[in-house]
Amino acid sequence: MLDADSLTWDPPAGRITGVVDGDVVRALGIPYARAVRFQRPEPMPPFDEPYPATTPAPVAPQVQATFVDQLLRPAEGLVVDEHCQRLSITAPADVQPGERLPVMVWIHGGSYVIGGGDVPIYDARELVSEQRVVFVSVTFRLGILGFLGDGERMPANLGLLDLVESLRWVRTNIAAFGGDPDLVTVFGQSAGGDAAAHLMISEGTAGLFRRAIIQSAPLGLSRGRARMNAAMVRAVGNLHPDTPLDDLLERQAIGTRAAAPYGLPGGMPYGTQYGHAPLPAERSLDEAWSAVAPDVDVLIGSGSDEAGMYVPLVPVLRTVARSRLVRPFLRWLLVRPLSDVIYGRDVRRFTARHRAAGGRATSYRLIRGVTTKPTGAVHMSDLPLLLGGRAAWAGSRFVPERDWPEVERRGRAFRAIWAEFARTGRVTAADDETLTFDRG
Template identity: 40%
Template sequence: MTALAEDDPVVTTPSGEVRGRVHRDGGVVEFLGMRYARAARFAAPTPEPAWTGVRDARSPAPQCPQLASRMDEIAGPSNAADLGQDEDCLHVTVRAPRDVGPDERLPVMVWIHGGAYVIGGVDLAWYDTARLVTEGRVVTVSVGYRLGILGWLRAPGVSEGNLGLADLAAALRWTRDHVAAFGGDPAAVTLVGESAGAHAIACLMSSPPLRGLFHRVILQSGQLGLGLGTERSAARVAGFVREALDEIAGPGADPRTVGIDDLLEAQKRAIVRHAGPGGINSAPAFTPVAGVTPLVGVSAADPWVAAAHAGHPMIIGTTADEALTFVRIAPGLRRLEQRFPTAVRLGAGLATHRIFAAPAQRLATRAAAAGATVSTYRFTWSAPESGLGACHAIELPFLFGGREAWQDAPMLAGASWDRDVEPLGRDLRRWWLDFVRGTRQVSSRASASR
């Protein structure tokens, strides 16, 4: 490490020097949007080569190209428009204590964002990790990866599929090789992910060659009940994409060369067709596919057996009302709720159990039986005026603790940041950080509420 205490800190990594900046809270330094790999469209990632001189790491990374999101109806406004979008999206952001010593090796938290594998970004303000760095004295690595059609299309001759997982594996290798330069311990890496991020962690756990790249895991609200894609479902989606591109860009249009707007429009049409009449098929169109590298040998019929035997200490859990987020953001379900509120709420409860809670408990039970140290939680707090209960993503403001980023979230309506969010957030961060440091397990049946 070099001169982390300066206003524009410079760090010497194994690949070259990078210049970061001091976070606005003053006690944290951050290195934004560092490229960990490069990848042509539908190609495997290749590590970023070494460079000479000092690279600038003071600007946030662009998001992977994606369609508009409705998550602002749950999480409030974001800075997504400021970040922009670019297919060159394989970046990490690292934060560390400003006063980290030259010989310190701090625990590392790797954050993998969610978004149904189709939305999200490494530098969204929602996911600012500065509070975790300050309160836990850890180093954080936030990872960007390819989304939607770019990351998850499987079409032989075009894309082998599971490129998003290949990206995450490349980011973990980068972390192993580079995080010590920022004061992190590559032998003490905890993966933390929510929603698709948690699902992706379970996929990484399922691949024996990748297990040594991380040492603990925290899985928040993973949609494990949706399982994995199959060769059949992937081929069906690829057919939808091909037909859509023929309509949009002309017969025989090549997804490797068409404009990104055309590709995203094809993604949109494929998602609609995959969902079927009334959108009743809840399985994502673009998702990891069983049997495809790095999930070789993993069966879609019972996908999490290998993950259960990975051996990593684990925290896993869900919120009490996961599915209410999707009722709010899906126009059809929202209209149905207005007409049949009781029936829709009952259906949401069933979906929460089948897609989130029961599969999480099943993975926890199997992992514990296989000898892993496992803790479970259920997040039950809800805001008094949101109408969303303890919905999907409700724990994120408490985990990251960024008042400016989260205080206008509809899912927090009627709550006091100082009386409600801040006290429980401190507790949640302490539980997670103690686990990351290996100093304490949370209760096997913890319920996060006040």
């Protein structure tokens, strides 16, 4: 339990020391697994000495994403480390002995090639302090180190296997931090939402979580990837455990180029691969998701104009979008149809299948962006309402500084909906100008 004087916890993983940060406490960068390059993760043995959980988790090796830098404030001071299997815990500072709070395990997005669990836009201070939940952010292997492989020379889905190990760690240890191991919700946005959906059908996850929140998951890109994956493996060539990291990232770029001719899936070339541990074969997907439906409550949805985030990044579209006369046509002829194919259509399919199999599923649609003037909800529009806070978002392309009071007003209600689902599996809030729900 938490010792108020020395701020230590004593879970089965071994003694851990953390930091007080105002109205929350944090245990940062805790190793939950270890792995040799290109090998499956193994659980971390218990710590022999108190582990100083005072430094944010490193990010997995990744290439610089120029388009992200155009949209967000650059995150500074990030440490890169292949041994990135770390998680961080944020809990209310006034957790009482014996208290058991809902646990929300966050999986970051980034197309499975960029990001990390402890980057500033995922800070959970407001979610934790307002809603009294225990928040766990997970960092895992990405790109060529985590989501390529052919299942023979190199295992596939290593990043997903990392996530499975993180959930096992949470199950065993989270009670020491005030969390309820029987009340765990896995949630994520974009690739993180895709990972949350696939963890539902991953081998070894039964009983590790009770609920899943799947935000803006590109499920429309997840099937029919086998030929593309094979082409990427051929293009990348033989990889060795001692290949210099810079060379590996150059190979990753080669793999990305090899995926380009394969249409929309080539827009997210690195990702989950069916038929390789821990996932079933592609032909068995519907059966697998139906089998787990009675055991996992689901909240799933996307924004009205997800693909609109990418318009400013394409020069010709950016130019066209400046015209007030042309902008509505661009929205209805390109943005909305593409948003539905990649994100929206599979929300409806997932919800219908889950309910038909006896599960409880609520779908939502984010219908407004995070600005004072009503705008369509582009990709990532939900994040400023949920995580990060003013320092991370205000003044970015998503939230003009002048609009932050509006985000604060709507964000409190948004966070309450997410936390209530984590507590009860139900959505009780009335529809408003931000969200619409199909509760079934």
